[in-house]
Amino acid sequence: MQELRIDMSACVARGLCSEVLAPRLGRDEWGYPWAVDESGRGTTRMPLVAGEERAAREAARLCPVRALLLTRVTPAA
Amino acid sequence: MNRHLEPQQARDESPRLLAAADPSWGAHLAAHGELPPAGGLEALAAAAAAAGLAGRGGAGFPTARKLLSLRGTAPLVIANGSEGDSFSAKDAMLLARAPWLVLEGLRLLAEAVGSRRTVVRAPAEALAGIRAADPGQECSEATGTFIEGEASAVVAAVTGRAALPSFHALPLSQTQPGRPPALVLNVETLAVLALAWRTAARGAPPPSTRLYTVSGDGVGGPLPDGAWGPSALAPGQRWVIEADAGASAAEVLEAAGLDASRLAATGASVLVGGRHGHWLGAEQVAGGAMRVAGSASPRGTGGGMLHVVGAERCPVDLVAELAQVLAEDSAGQCGPCVFGLPALAASVGALARGSGGSPHELEELCQRVAGRGACHHPDGAVGFLRSSLAAFGEEFALHARGSCSALHAHGDRARRGLALTGPVPGPAQGGNREVA
Numbered sequence: 197m198q199e200l201r202i203d204m205s206a207c208v209a210r211g212l213c214s215e216v217l218a219p220r221l222g223r224d225e226w227g228y229p230w231a232v233d234e235s236g237r238g239t240t241r242m243p244l245v246a247g248e249e250r251a252a253r254e255a256a257r258l259c260p261v262r263a264l265l266l267t268r269v270t271p272a273a
Numbered sequence: 274m275n276r277h278l279e280p281q282q283a284r285d286e287s288p289r290l291l292a293a294a295d296p297s298w299g300a301h302l303a304a305h306g307e308l309p310p311a312g313g314l315e316a317l318a319a320a321a322a323a324a325g326l327a328g329r330g331g332a333g334f335p336t337a338r339k340l341l342s343l344r345g346t347a348p349l350v351i352a353n354g355s356e357g358d359s360f361s362a363k364d365a366m367l368l369a370r371a372p373w374l375v376l377e378g379l380r381l382l383a384e385a386v387g388s389r390r391t392v393v394r395a396p397a398e399a400l401a402g403i404r405a406a407d408p409g410q411e412c413s414e415a416t417g418t419f420i421e422g423e424a425s426a427v428v429a430a431v432t433g434r435a436a437l438p439s440f441h442a443l444p445l446s447q448t449q450p451g452r453p454p455a456l457v458l459n460v461e462t463l464a465v466l467a468l469a470w471r472t473a474a475r476g477a478p479p480p481s482t483r484l485y486t487v488s489g490d491g492v493g494g495p496l497p498d499g500a501w502g503p504s505a506l507a508p509g510q511r512w513v514i515e516a517d518a519g520a521s522a523a524e525v526l527e528a529a530g531l532d533a534s535r536l537a538a539t540g541a542s543v544l545v546g547g548r549h550g551h552w553l554g555a556e557q558v559a560g561g562a563m564r565v566a567g568s569a570s571p572r573g574t575g576g577g578m579l580h581v582v583g584a585e586r587c588p589v590d591l592v593a594e595l596a597q598v599l600a601e602d603s604a605g606q607c608g609p610c611v612f613g614l615p616a617l618a619a620s621v622g623a624l625a626r627g628s629g630g631s632p633h634e635l636e637e638l639c640q641r642v643a644g645r646g647a648c649h650h651p652d653g654a655v656g657f658l659r660s661s662l663a664a665f666g667e668e669f670a671l672h673a674r675g676s677c678s679a680l681h682a683h684g685d686r687a688r689r690g691l692a693l694t695g696p697v698p699g700p701a702q703g704g705n706r707e708v709a
């Protein structure tokens with residue numbers, strides 16, 4: 197499975213990604229993007245469902261600080 | 274005094290981390306004997322597994338699994354004694370008292386994985402023992418901030434970058450552009466590895482102890498019924514105790530010379546795991562707990578830190594102070610941490626002062642912050658705050674009404690907290706109380 201991961205240490209909250217990936221990617225009260233999981237919790241990982249990959253690639257390309265990463269799901273360190 | 278760790282039992286059956294009388298090579302050999310020759314990674318992992326070894330820095334990840342994940346990588350190996358949490362003093366104590374065990378663990382590991390570079394990272398004072406033992410060992414000086422002990426920050430510091438955590442999509446043991454594969458193990462984990470390697474070779478029972486740091490607040494002064502509270506738990510003092518790795522909080526406190534059942538009877542609570550820790554109430558301590566029953570926290574004993582908060586110290590006040598410290602601990606990189614932790618601190622502070630806010634609002638804020646940093650600092654902070662709300666809900670409610678049951682004259686009492694942001698003191702200021 198692919199997922200979009202947000203490097204929060206790089207993100208500068210310009211919000212381009214959430215425009216491309218709305219409503220799956222929202223923004224918090226400080227402007228930083230978040231993916232909302234089933235429990236309503238904001239996270240930095242957005243598992244991609246069918247048909248989302250293109251938009252995710254576009255978001256990663258648009259991010260001015262390259263804070264978005266498309267990865268295969270790997271076990272945590 | 275100590276029902277659960279009979280001295281001769283501990284001495285005969287399993288080796289002890291602080292068994293050497295002094296840091297000299299002679300004392301080390303007399304206490305532990307020669308180190309059997311290094312072997313393969315599988316054998317070392319088996320020795321770690323036999324001892325049930327999990328990382329002693331706080332995260333508690335099974336060491337054998339970590340080692341086996343390194344097959345074929347020849348990583349940079351780092352002994353981490355950064356110990357940035359001021360509730361902990363055990364790594365500094367270990368480096369001062371048993372530098373040889375740490376060096377042996379480091380070498381065993383380096384040989385097993387075919388690593389060419391090993392580094393010991395710790396605050397300068399804590400490195401003195403290592404430098405005296407082996408002047409050729411590469412060392413790296415930590416400055417003692419909380420966040421720089423995080424594994425990716427340690428790797429960054431040792432490879433010439435700023436000592437800040439970094440986002441890593443892959444485990445640190447795998448190569449990622451701009452970063453060599455690295456293995457970071459806590460210094461105590463390495464010392465246990467050196468003991469476990471010996472016992473595995475001898476077919477002896479594996480090491481079964483761990484180091485705990487016991488500190489306290491509001492439990493040091495003489496109480497009306499006599500001076501039972503040892504001055505050892507005066508604010509700012511920390512005691513390093515070696516006791517059974519599976520001990521309950523009460524057992525560790527007893528090993529430190531405290532009367533755990535009387536502490537519990539007076540309504541003291543225990544913060545287990547330092548700044549990212551969780552609270553045990555008096556009843557849980559009396560009931561033999563170390564971790565909160567049913568808690569999802571993977572941290573367990575969280576680096577072995579036990580901070581006893583006596584009934585005369587207001588826990589809500591302490592929680593608010595710590596929330597502020599946690600906000601200042603942020604490495605200033607990730608928005609949700611940079612903005613979220615100060616917001617959390619402000620919310621807890623307002624609750625504690627009775628100037629607004631509600632537990633519900635705090636919980637909502639927690640949900641917006643948890644899991645959203647490049648490192649686990651926001652998660653640790655949120656875990657601590659949630660545990661605080663659960664443990665002191667009534668007290669928070671009292672505060673919200675402008676009252677406090679710890680002291681009625683809230684507001685003008687002397688602050689007696691630990692120097693929460695100060696550097697880790699050397700062992701001379703702590704002291705070692707061994708069970709034997």
Ligand code: SF4
Nearest residue numbers: 207208210211213259
């Ligand atoms: S586009 Fe990049 S910098 Fe902008 S909000 Fe998204 S991740 Fe952050």
Ligand code: SF4
Nearest residue numbers: 604606607610646648
């Ligand atoms: S989560 Fe906080 S402490 Fe961790 S890297 Fe980001 S800003 Fe730094």
